[in-house]
Amino acid sequence: MKTRIIAKLDVKPPYVVKPVHFEGLRKIGKPAELAKKYYEQGADEIMYIDIVASLYQREILFDEIEKTANELFIPFGVGGGVKTIEDCSKLFHKGADKVAMNTYAVQENPDIINQAAEIFGNQAVVVNIEAKKWDNWYECYTDCGRIQSQKDVVSWAQEVEQRGAGEILLQCVDSDGRQRGFDLELAKEVVQSVRIPVVVSSGAGKLEDIKELIEYARPSGVAIASLLHYDKVTIKEVKEYLRANGIEVSK
Amino acid sequence: MSQIIGVVNYGIAGNIHSIKKAIEKAGGNVQIINHKDDFTNVSKIVIPGVGSFKDAMQELHNDDLLNTLRKEIQVKPTLGICLGMQILSTLGFEYGKTEGLDALKAEVKPMIVDAKVPHVGFNKIDVVNNNKLLKGLEAEEFYFMHSYEVVNYTDIISLTDYAGHKFVSSIQKENIYGVQFHPEKSREAGIKLFKNFIEL
Numbered sequence: 001m002k003t004r005i006i007a008k009l010d011v012k013p014p015y016v017v018k019p020v021h022f023e024g025l026r027k028i029g030k031p032a033e034l035a036k037k038y039y040e041q042g043a044d045e046i047m048y049i050d051i052v053a054s055l056y057q058r059e060i061l062f063d064e065i066e067k068t069a070n071e072l073f074i075p076f077g078v079g080g081g082v083k084t085i086e087d088c089s090k091l092f093h094k095g096a097d098k099v100a101m102n103t104y105a106v107q108e109n110p111d112i113i114n115q116a117a118e119i120f121g122n123q124a125v126v127v128n129i130e131a132k133k134w135d136n137w138y139e140c141y142t143d144c145g146r147i148q149s150q151k152d153v154v155s156w157a158q159e160v161e162q163r164g165a166g167e168i169l170l171q172c173v174d175s176d177g178r179q180r181g182f183d184l185e186l187a188k189e190v191v192q193s194v195r196i197p198v199v200v201s202s203g204a205g206k207l208e209d210i211k212e213l214i215e216y217a218r219p220s221g222v223a224i225a226s227l228l229h230y231d232k233v234t235i236k237e238v239k240e241y242l243r244a245n246g247i248e249v250s251k
Numbered sequence: 252m253s254q255i256i257g258v259v260n261y262g263i264a265g266n267i268h269s270i271k272k273a274i275e276k277a278g279g280n281v282q283i284i285n286h287k288d289d290f291t292n293v294s295k296i297v298i299p300g301v302g303s304f305k306d307a308m309q310e311l312h313n314d315d316l317l318n319t320l321r322k323e324i325q326v327k328p329t330l331g332i333c334l335g336m337q338i339l340s341t342l343g344f345e346y347g348k349t350e351g352l353d354a355l356k357a358e359v360k361p362m363i364v365d366a367k368v369p370h371v372g373f374n375k376i377d378v379v380n381n382n383k384l385l386k387g388l389e390a391e392e393f394y395f396m397h398s399y400e401v402v403n404y405t406d407i408i409s410l411t412d413y414a415g416h417k418f419v420s421s422i423q424k425e426n427i428y429g430v431q432f433h434p435e436k437s438r439e440a441g442i443k444l445f446k447n448f449i450e451l
């Protein structure tokens with residue numbers, strides 16, 4: 001099975017930004033331009049997360065999303081501030097292939113996952129989990145790593161699978177943006193606890209980190225942000241490196 | 252004569268935007284089909300697919316497209332994509348048992364495989380019957396994103412291997428084609444497939 005290599009854009013419209021620990025934003029560029037750049041480098045997917053929509057409780061900015069989708073002939077996932085079936089529908093019409101949900105599903109209405117899966121199909125529903133490590137458990141955070149939920153990450157992962165989610169995007173509040181490697185135990189635990197694909201994010205600082213994650217936790221995909229944004233490597237280089245190390249990736 | 256490809260827009264669940272863009276990139280003209288009268292102008296039909304089998308059939312019915320679509324696909328070259336391929340079948344089993352368009356003698360069932368489901372990502376196709384749609388694409392990878400598969404034994408044109416499980420990745424019966432993958436999400440290989448479809 002080929003591990004998917006996904007470019008993740010954390011967007012604070014109109015810019016892609018890169019927070020460290022989900023804070024301290026730095027502007028990187030325009031989403032449409034970066035998405036196109038990563039597409040041309042050979043990304044398997046682009047994941048676009050509006051990181052402030054839930055936090056500021058504002059509407060999803062659809063124009064920016066449509067502009068980004070226009071540049072792509074690969075799957076395009078979109079998340080951030082999704083609250084209704086109508087939001088999902090509008091996102092699909094603007095060019096999204098998957099919709100990622102977190103805050104609203106965790107804090108207010110997990111049934112949105114069931115409803116979305118029934119209408120749009122499981123494969124189109126991604127649940128974004130922001131995990132925070134405590135002594136002997138991981139807690140789901142929301143609103144871009146700001147708000148606690150008391151929900152255990154592994155039980156929530158299993159619950160969203162039951163509810164019909166087709167994929168989990170696993171982010172880690174502690175390691176996001178630090179480029180010091182992934183939380184391997186977290187990744188392995190979540191991958192093994194569900195049958196649906198898990199895409200792991202937060203932590204890639206060098207090529208070895210990605211290889212180590214894939215070999216240890218066997219995620220379906222790896223989402224990379226900082227490493228690409230700062231031009232430390234290209235997607236093409238990531239794939240060549242993984243292939244040379246015996247890990248299957250797409251062309 | 253320039254031909255127009257009709258992309259069926261049913262209800263809230265289609266990803267018509269991506270498909271329209273990819274067909275245009277391949278050099279085709281697109282008309283979005285919102286109403287049964289829109290079929291008159293088009294020479295070929297694309298049925299997109301994001302959604303569930305049950306919902307798709309319900310939406311086609313609600314939008315009063317179902318009967319016309321059934322007739323149109325008998326005579327015009329048609330390409331079903333992902334769920335659009337699945338609903339060409341006789342029966343679907345996603346969220347209960349639902350009747351499909353019945354253009355293919357096939358049923359749509361959950362993938363039973365010892366690996367993660369949905370099957371998501373780029374994968375190869377193994378062309379088992381030469382055909383115009385997949386011409387020149389034998390060595391390419393395409394993007395898959397599905398939990399259900401079409402079960403058919405007579406009209407297969409390509410198979411795909413997922414964790415040791417072989418399933419139908421493309422199908423053809425006369426003028427009707429279906430692909431389980433998403434050509435509109437499969438880089439240049441997908442654009443080439445649309446070119447082949449336009450040139451049929």
